[in-house]
Amino acid sequence: MSDLVEPKAVEITYETDEPVRYEVIDHVAWITMNRPQFNNAQNGQMTYALDDAFMRATQDDDVRAIVLAGEGKHFSAGHDIGTPGRDLHHQFDNRLMVAKHVNKPAAELLYTREQEQYLGMCRRWRDVPKPTIAMVQGACIAGGLMLAWVCDLIVASEDAFFQDPVNRMGIPGVEYFAHGFELPPRVAKEFLMLGERMTAARAEQFGMVNKVVPRENLRETVSGWAARLVAQPRLGNWLTKQALNHVEELRGKRTAMDAVFHMHHFAHAQNDLVQGNSIGGLGAKEMAAANKKQAGET
Ligand code: ZN
Numbered sequence: 001m002s003d004l005v006e007p008k009a010v011e012i013t014y015e016t017d018e019p020v021r022y023e024v025i026d027h028v029a030w031i032t033m034n035r036p037q038f039n040n041a042q043n044g045q046m047t048y049a050l051d052d053a054f055m056r057a058t059q060d061d062d063v064r065a066i067v068l069a070g071e072g073k074h075f076s077a078g079h080d081i082g083t084p085g086r087d088l089h090h091q092f093d094n095r096l097m098v099a100k101h102v103n104k105p106a107a108e109l110l111y112t113r114e115q116e117q118y119l120g121m122c123r124r125w126r127d128v129p130k131p132t133i134a135m136v137q138g139a140c141i142a143g144g145l146m147l148a149w150v151c152d153l154i155v156a157s158e159d160a161f162f163q164d165p166v167n168r169m170g171i172p173g174v175e176y177f178a179h180g181f182e183l184p185p186r187v188a189k190e191f192l193m194l195g196e197r198m199t200a201a202r203a204e205q206f207g208m209v210n211k212v213v214p215r216e217n218l219r220e221t222v223s224g225w226a227a228r229l230v231a232q233p234r235l236g237n238w239l240t241k242q243a244l245n246h247v248e249e250l251r252g253k254r255t256a257m258d259a260v261f262h263m264h265h266f267a268h269a270q271n272d273l274v275q276g277n278s279i280g281g282l283g284a285k286e287m288a289a290a291n292k293k294q295a296g297e298t
Pocket of ligand 1: 114175264268
C-alpha cells in the first residue's frame with residue numbers, strides 16, 4: 001500500500017508571467033510584487049519569483065540594499081485563496097530541504113507546502129545578508145504581514161493598514177508567527193483575537209513600523225533611506241542585521257514560531273475534518289466581505 005496520493009488536477013490560469021518585477025537603481029534592488037489586479041495576492045508563482053529576486057539581489061555585488069514593494073493600491077492582500085492563479089496543487093522545485101507536497105495525503109500536503117513556501121521562505125528572506133526595507137501602502141493583510149515583517153525596516157504610507165484576520169478561520173495567525181515579537185503581547189492578542197485593521201499610525205507607536213509618511217512621499221522616503229543604507233559599509237550592514245536577528249532568536253522567536261506553526265496546522269487539519277476545507281470554507285471573497293463589514297465599509 002502506497003502512502004502517496006495522485007496529485008489533484010486543478011486548473012491554474014496565470015494572468016502574468018512576471019508576478020514580481022526586479023530592477024536595480026543606484027545600487028538598490030527594487031523587488032516589486034506585480035499582481036495589482038489581485039491586490040498582490042501571493043500564489044506559489046509569486047513566492048518562487050520573490051525567492052529568485054532575493055537570491056539575485058544577494059548574489060549581485062552591485063546591490064547594497066533591497067526594497068520590497070507592491071504594485072498598485074495595496075502592498076499585499078495576503079496568500080492567494082481565490083484567484084485563477086491559485087496554485088496550491090502545483091509542484092515547484094523546492095528550494096529548502098522539503099519533500100514534494102502535491103502527492104501527500106490529507107494534512108501532510110499543506111504541512112509540507114507551508115514548511116517550504118511560507119515558514120521556510122520567510123526565514124530565508126529575513127536572513128538575506130543585505131539590508132531590506134518594506135515599502136507598505138494600503139492593505140497589508142495576513143500573508144502580507146509576513147513579507148513586511150521579514151524586512152529590516154518598514155516604511156508605510158498614512159493609508160496603510162495591517163491585519164491578520166485568520167482567527168475567523170479558527171487559525172491562530174499566519175504561518176510566520178512574529179506577532180508576539182512585532183507587537184506587545186496584549187496588543188498582539190487584540191490584533192489576532194479581534195482581527196481588526198491596525199492603522200500605520202498605531203503600528204508605529206509599537207515600533208512595528210519605522211516611519212509613516214503621506215502616500216505621495218512614500219517612494220521618495222524609501223529611496224532616501226535606501227540610499228543611506230547603500231552608503232554604509234556592506235559588512236557592517238550584514239553584521240548589524242544579524243546581531244539584532246540574533247537578539248530576537250535569544251528571545252525565542254524561532255522556537256515560538258515553530259510551536260505556533262504546529263498549532264496553525266492543527267487548526268488547518270481541524271478545519272479539514274470538520275468542514276472538509278483547510279481554511280474553514282472562507283475564500284478570498286468571503287474574507288474580503290467580512291473585512292469590509294468589520295471595518296464599517298459597504
Ligand atoms: Zn496555513
